[in-house]
Amino acid sequence: MKADVSGSITRATIRSPLTPLVLLAALAVGLIALLTIPREEEPQISVPMVDILVQSPGLRAADTVEQVTEPLEEIIKAIPDVEHVYSQSRDDGATVTARFMVGTDADDAILRIHEKIRANIDRIPPEVQMPQVVGRGIDDVPIVTLTLSPETWTGNVWNDTSLRMLADEVLKELLKVEDVGLTDVIGGRSLELRVEPDIEALSSYGVSLQALVDVTAQAVQARPIGTARGSGDSIIIQAGDRIAAVGDLERLEIQAPDGRMVYLSDVARVRVAGIETEARAWTLERSAERSEFESFPAVTLSLAKRPSANAVVVADQILERLELLKREMIPEGVHIAVTRNYGETANHKANELLFHLGLATVSIVVLIAFSIGWREALVTLIVIPTTILLTLFAALMMGYTINRVSLFALIFSIGILVDDAIVMIENISRHWAMKDGRTRAQAAIDAVSEVGNPTIVATLTVIAALLPMMFVSGLMGPYMAPIPANASAAMLFSFFVAVGIAPWLLMKIAGQAPVSGHSEHEETRLGRFYRSVASPIVASRKNAWIFLGLVGVATLASLTLFATKAVTVKLLPFDNKSEIQIVLDMPEGTTLEETERTLFALAATMYDVEEVESVQAYAGTAAPFNFNGLVRHYFLRTAPELGDLQVNLLEKSHRDRSSHDIALVLRDQLHVVPLPEGASVKVVEVPPGPPVLSTLLAEIYGPDAETRRKTADVIEQLFRDTEYIVDVDNSFGGPQPRLVLSVNETIAADQGVAEQDILDSLALIYSGQIVGVAPRGEGRDPLSVSIRLPKSAQVWSERTASLPVPIQSGAQAVELGTLVDARMEAGSSTIFRRDGYFADMVMGELAGRFEAPIYGMLEIQDQVEAYDWESAGLEQPAIRLYGQPSDESKPSLLWDGEWEITYVTFRDMGVAFGVALVAIYILVVAQFGTFRTPLVILTPVPLTLIGIMIGHWLFGAAFTATSMIGFIALAGIIVRNSILLVDFVRHGQFSDKPLKEVLLDAGAIRFKPILLTALAAMIGAAVILTDPIFQGLAISLLFGLASSTALTVLVIPAIYVALKGPDWVAPAVSDGNDDLSTEGRTA
Template identity: 40%
Template sequence: MKDELGISGRITRTFLTSEITPLLALVAFLLGAFAVFVTPREEEPQINVTFANIFIAYPGASAREVEELVSTPAEQKISELEGLKHVYSVSRPGMSVLTVQFEVGVDRTQAIVRLYNAIYSNQDWFPPNMGVGQPIIKPKGIDDVPIVTLTLWTEDEARGAYELGQVAHSIEAELKRVKGTRNIYTVGAPEQVVHVQFDPVAMAGYKLSIDDLRSALQSNNIRQTTGPLVRNNESITMQVGQFFSTAKEVENLVVGLHKNRPVFLRDIARVSRGADQPEQYAWLGTGPAAAQKGIHTQGEFPSVTLAIAKQPGTNAVNIARQVIDRVEELKGVFIPQGINVTVTRNYGKTANAKAQQLIGKLVFATAFVVLLVFFALGKRESLIVGIAVVITLSATLFASWAWGFTLNRVSLFALIFSIGILVDDAIVIVENIHRHMQKGDKSLLESIPAAVDEVGGPTILATFTVIAALLPMAFVSGLMGPYMSPIPINASMGMFISLLIAIIVTPWMANKILPRHHVTVTEGHDGKFYHWFEGFITPFLNGRNGALKRRMLALVILALIVLSVGLVAVKLVVLKMLPFDNKSEFQVVVDMPEGTPLEQSARVLSELGRYLSTVPEVTDYQVYVGDASPINFNGLIRQYYLRKGGHVGDIQVNLADKSARHRKSHEIAFSVRHRLEEIGKKFNAIVKVVEIPPGPPVMAPLVAEIYGLDYQGQISIAREIGEVFRQTTGVVDVDDSIENNAQKIIIKIDQQRAAMLGVSRQQVVSLVNAALTGDDVSYLHSEDTKFPLPVRLELSEANKSNLDTLLSMKVRGQNGNLVALSSVISLEKTVIENAIYHKDLQPVVFVTGDFAGGVDSPLYGMFDIMGTLSGKPLSTINKPISQLLVTQPDNPYEYSLKWDGEWQITYETFRDMGIAYGVGLILIYLLVVAQFKSYLVPLIIMAPIPLTVIGVLPGHALWGTQFTATSMIGMIALAGIIVRNSILLVDFINQQVEDGVAFEEAIIRSGVVRAKPIILTGLAAMLGAFFILDDPIFSGLAVSLIFGILISTVLTLIVIPILYYALMYKRFT
């Protein structure tokens, strides 16, 4: 046996009696305690995804003009940006909306600065007098998602949304004083306006035109400070003019003379200050579980909602708590009696609850691992392992905070998942010290460095092999990369820290805690196990005589691997990106046919709401018609915040706490979908039940992008593919980007007739716009309002719907005569043009859907649709359409279909994880080659890696769990864990042979002596995984670890000795 200590033995000897060792342990513990208190808490990890919307108006232009003259040039300039992922555009009549999405991880500030430079330094793509408006850039990111929403509602019939909105606006500034808040806004509140609803008949009687009213309002709402008046050695500031400050002043404005008498505005118009004409409606409804939120009334009530976002890197828990406390203080001050405030979103509360729950699981997992060591090695040894784990976790928490991670569900799950492997180093070290002490031939101070040194080399190597397996996962691209990155990074940092603790602190504790002398053990229990193991494995070791048995064992294992993989093919194991989580909310998104009035949409959503009010788990719901609800991360990525207009709406449904209901949110959403769709069909509405995705969201679970030369041809193909979607079993929520033909009336101006009467086109356009849309000709200067208060010229609502009234209105010709509008125009009925969509500079039509079939994975719905389309000629092109899974179409002049949605993120994630897996295996191989100085031995050591499949896939089938991205993480982690066991076995065999033990005997001894630490570390990892088994998202990771370790640990103890013997016995004999 070698007498010289290796690096691990020397480090242990240095710190074994050093006074600094306990201080290092104490510092690590205190740093962990510090991290727990200062690390910001939130429910999900921060994903640094930057994108922006660019709005460019081109009034009066057709959709095709907007596409050619605005959208396409802008896309070409934007596409040159560094770090760009996608650029989308929607060209509608009069407006282009571009969406610029940068790669995940691109610095937000740099990205937005580049975008501004690209847009504003290239504005010469259109002439200055062409009429294209100034581009408006609106950056968006994860911190734009509100963490708290407060819904103000009232049972007082005398109050409505207008009064609620005034209260909400009054408390916005108060809430902004809460440190850490970012964007605060109110949804559903109508704005204040001074309505000037003119009477065309009265105006004609007084011989006044709309231009006269506009001129009078603008020229009389003026005030200016002039130069000072110097008098009596004093400079006096002079101010001339007067602003309108009340509606009464506007009403009393003189707008003309008739028969030498002044004509007041009140003579020809109804002037009032109040709510703007409704462009959106919002109300709150209660459900059967409303009492859980302190709501003790049933029905639907007018409401507005305050949305509060937080600043980047701040603690969601603290900010949410402070905001809600501040609202309580404002009751009776800014919030009058009779107005109720209900917290309808509190991500701070859910983040804190999840953090507390996971910290509890972390404590229990640690306790059970210590208990395992207690039964296996003894109470003193378990105490050592327990202290080592606590110090390791403390230091890892500090390292996680220093790295920039928040305390969220993924980072905490990373620690729980890691608990089983963080304890491995300590268990191996303590078990070997325990074994050496049982020999009884050395003192404790002599035994500890020798024991650590014996397993130190393989322990260091094994630790780095686990890190090599995990760390490449940190480089997964796309949204999934930063979402899951806390797992490989925290686990890798934890493994490295655990190694340091194991060879520095653990031996010091062993010296202080273990008894000075152990009872010498020679055979005992290990003797029985030795004889059993010898009897089992010897037939496989008899040189050439055992070759047949070795081949039979290899065939059995190969057959088990094939059968395990076959479970995927027969759908006993279902592939999915991530399973649904059990949330406390879901959303109902409603699209009425284009052109549907706001009031009709409100009736439809009211009927949907009344059904939701009967669902037992619903506490409350908020209905938004004509506007979007406060966005969540899913709505941010899907850009629900851009949904505006009378034909759109959504319902935010809040559920009872998870502990107070039996059904999960996914079950509830599934159960209500059919009835909601039935209600929607009665009104030709598309109703989609949108659940909060468990991970990074996508545009829709199923997305088919249709490309081709002719946009009308793309639309026709998209309609055919949409029908295939609808006919595919399990596919629901089918929609597309094709807009229905809404009616449009074109007012054509007879240029020759208008010129003869002295009427310009500008006058006609201005008159029609003021009459129907309203013209904000001036503003009221009032100190009691937060927002600008426009003075709006418009027709009354009754007159707006009367075409004859519009045609009878008059404009003033150049000769001063009034000319009826009907004398210079004609009407033409047509339909509104379809919007034109682009993705990455190519015209595209989207077909979207979701999947609610038996396997509950959109991938299988996509495969079914692909199978149907591959054998179905489309009528538009008389052949099956070309389908692409990975690449964008090469030929833009050929019709093709590119699959996106959940498939794309699944492909990218599993592709990158597969690459990470491969890189990890290469790194493991290189590490083992460096240690054992052999090319063959590392292959033997890595041989058990495929054996994990025998446990992982059948485990998913038995447990009924989908194989997800977290399952893949478990498989990758298993590679490092299993290799660790192999290293311990092979290293011990080599040590025994060096000590003169016969090769066959060394093989048997390795299985016997190393069985205990291998089984102990395996059980520890399985115990840690048991505590995440009940989580919907991470259950796949738990199943992979539990079943993978269970099967592969047993097989490793058999396969490695046999395989090492088979390939190395000639060399050793």
């Protein structure tokens, strides 16, 4: 037999001394890759989101939009690679967010924003403060968080101030760990040297707040003013000497308007104390004595890693350093809890998947041992790890890391990467069993040549089915890219290992021992079984057509499971994590203390949930953010009315329920806590894939603000009336009342008081002022020196109105209350814009019967149709599934959130599937030289749906994006089996036989390798069947392969018989003949 490309490779390697060296080299580079490739929790996805924060003092929200937001949006939209521009305008400020295209370099994105704003700063009103640019990326997500809290037995020794001081020192030491990136300290209060004015004393002495500020600021200032030359040298001259002691500040003298000198201690209290921030953090631990959580003040350190660093290594080094600090720096009374360790979870996930990889390998080896022989199994045991290690090396070269997605790609590949080896090994064993006088080496070369070309085409068809998935757009693209990239690399390596190394290994291991194959003329039990099943089908055209009809009906019937909702659809299922976040939004204007009380009440409901290990409460500040929080901008949640609960669950191995099941329980229990009107509580789970602002998100567009708001109110009520739509909220909230203190210019002029002095006094009352720093020596951080009224005095009352304001002559002072007029005004609601369109948003989550947005969307759309819009004085909004409306003159509802990613993903995957089918068709046409035979080969592809749908129904699993990946991959796998079968049908050795005998002989011979390759792929899928994210793909592969493999070996013969008849005899078939041609004769 003339050797083809595959046979030529085998001929060159089967006796070559270089082959073992190549094998060793492959194992070496693979092991190096396994040890050096970074391990991470999530794929490295660069989706730069840059926030531009602008303060616009005195401007109402509508004015801010016109003067600040719109010019900034126009500037940013002109920047290359900006995909979306979002903005939120409010009274006195705005936040504009630029979301760049996936894959844009984060540093480059931030630089572009800076440069564009600086180049167009003249378009921003001069009274508006310089925009602050804040850029965050995936590498800024903390991989380790450490929460410091006092031990129970310490009593009140440790408070949030002393914990903060300790946390600052600990962080300095942890920064010495190589590859630590962005860090933050959350909670606690830093010390400051604070001067607290006494309003009554100031009024009594006639001393103004500004005079107090001026004297204090001068006392803490020091600066170099030049140098003085001496005889041959020079010295630096410093003006001023920073006062750092409380007593020194208290003895400062202030001149009153009547000329008296007053000590600062007479009109103010000076002390070193914690900064009075509008944020607090607590940790809640289970009490051994009481059946409730015990709360302690806490400070949390969050540490991210540098780009491309190994999360596992960095996290381990941080914790090693921490153990050292516990012995040298951290007192015994302070407990440090590791409340996040993505290095550990990434390593655990990687090790778990590597274990599954090994389990699948062993299972396949056992399969080969029982079905072919133990020597062939030994070859398989070497071939699979070699291919996997080479794939890891390719992943390293392509810039991928080891994470749950890339490792999943390897597990997904293991079932198909062994296909080439199985086909080659089985065929070599069969040829050796012929004992026709050829040497074993020649028989092996002939065996490889016999199935070489079909195997090449079959390998390329699998790659053709997978590669188009690399071009899925949006956030899902980077998540999916490792799957086709790594799986395609695995297929290529598997082919070369199968034809280059496997025959050499088989020769070395088998030696001169008896072969395990079957002879050409000896029918196996599988062959006899196949013949008994297939014979009735190919006995007549009528039987063939009946069988094909039944298969077609079964395929269509399986799709009705979608229509009846027996099988639901969802982009990605929920993962089983060890953390859940509770997000609290109180009405604007709520005090920090009230937010804190509400957080404690919410946390108390979780005590009875035994899987909850501990809770961290963050009031007025955000908990350490994750990738979901990065996209949702949780790190900007810094206001007294905002709070977070970070719920830490027991390890997965120590609990029976998944984190999603626990989240459902928590959501029900949280609702027993009474909340004020306008408040909302959301249970936020870590999404398994690309995060979105909300699962169910309705964007309301319309001609004016009133129409949008009223329409949004109706949609929000419809959300609340739907039982499985929960955590309902909106983007506009409730406006916060405003106390407007305006200067009475007439009185101020008459009294000779400068308007700026009045405004400065008001600012000092409510905001205070930092006037300098006070050194502490011994290498410690200096203290900021501030002038700040106690929080209890930061209100407008007769007491604060009595504060003196100096007249410009300085001879006397006037009470502040006589110079200002006070009135209450309603504040403005937040104005949201997306890509230049005004929009109000209504958002919610889904829980219970349905958890995919499509079902909530369909329910809301039915309710929108049934709602009496005319009675409400509104026009019914048009429903849009994708893309903002071009006409804003009429109200419209655009579905966004998870639906937008679902739509884009399944759209792109549908296109990828179409491209894959065309590519496969072209490859098969090139192999067989006919246009009709490839259609027969592609026929079994839809048959996978029978098993896929039944499998999802049996498991009660939703059809997800990973299920779709499995369906697409099955197209390549099934076509591969079809090619091997059809190629045997077309061989010239079957001439002069009736068609049914040709088909039965081909099926009997190829049934074993087809079944083995299918079982190998099914084994690879079975090991990930329990994985919450990849279960859909496992079901698709497991059940899709079962149904399609069983039907492929029957459907293809049935098609031949249906078209030609069972007794048709082909003429001599050459590679260029069309085997579906009706030329021939009847036997």
